[in-house]
Amino acid sequence: MQPHINLPAPYLPHTGLMAAFEACPLIAILRGVTPVDAVEHARALYEAGFRIVEVPLNSPRPFDSIAAIREALPVDAIVGAGTVLHASFVHDVKAAGGELIVMPHSDPEVVSAAKTHGMACAPGVATPTEAFIALKNGADVLKMFPAEQLGVHVVKAWRAVIAAEVPLVPVGGIAPDNMGPFLSAGANGFGLGSALYKPGQSAATTAAHAKAFVDGLRAARAGAKS
Template sequence: MPTDLNLPAPYAPHAGLAAAFDTCALIAILRGVTPADAADHGRALYEAGFRIIEVPLNSPQPFESIAAIRQAVPADAIVGAGTVLQPTLVKDVKAAGGELIVMPHSDPEVVLAAKAHGLACAPGVATPTEAFLALKNGADVLKMFPAEQLGMQVVKAWRAVIAPQVPLVPVGGITPDNMGPFLTAGANGFGLGSALYKPGQSAATTASHAKAFINGLRVARAGMRK
């Protein structure tokens, strides 16, 4: 018999991603980073406490940046690619050292390709139908995108029907100061884009932003316990 009727299939999340997410439930999105700067930003994020870093594939030479970050940070960090739109790209991400496929959509072919190659996958979902199909295909994390449009009420409604062990991760418009209501509604973590990193900024600025998000998450969680 199934142990959780809110799961369409046995849920066995990628062990490395689960451990990294438990350590820090924030995913850094380095859209636009270049290979020359990638390692410095990766180290800055890791030293601030981040353990999950993605380089969107619409960045300059993304596979080179993924490889540079993978070499720069310890093994307990998960490095991967975002904006993965085609299943054929999954093997290229893996060849660069990536362990995570992040998508703005929930194309089953991309999810299945990620799992076939042993990579973690966080598909973008905006409806319950997309969410449950993604889980059926092996998704490890549900990327609720765009969070600005979905809002806290949608997170709350989804949390009522999606098994509690499945992480809900809003992405889009998240700042160090607005995480509390999402957490209260049932979110587990967040993907962070331009509020964390903009192309051309220094690694010191990335470090400062990263620390602000770490502190914001700590404050938001503390507020939930009051």
């Protein structure tokens, strides 16, 4: 008889993030977006069905973009920052109106700072040890990064030992036509980077890419159930 899998700490995920994730479990990564362009791209994403948008901090004037997007989108959207490498940046993201901290690593100081400020946090993890430590520190979702390297078989192995209520979100190399195997293995959503948005592209292009991903997710879900 398989033992019950317990979480390493009480799992109390950010309600706003979970609601947005349930509406659409696709996280848009607008790396390189400028404050001038941020709103039109964010609106295109929202109209396509996206409800979670992150602006990586290695983008031009990222806090201005976060503030502009937060002001422009309805309250059911979650706006935040990606590539948050140090805890000192968390306050600035919060001040700009951000509600989500996304990281390529699982630094406990960054996770703790996010939770102290009442924000959601998605740390990057590449091993089960990192995953369970991140959950112990208060992670809301687990960003499986880089997904190209980890692959579907790793998602399946993690899903067997990580509680079902914890979302697994592969990031890196995700395309509209390759989500199905990840979903079947136990993934819950995806972070989308350059296949969705590249600096300099038009908002119409972003809208077309967003629609392709939403349609791809719908098809992948249908295939996973069949």
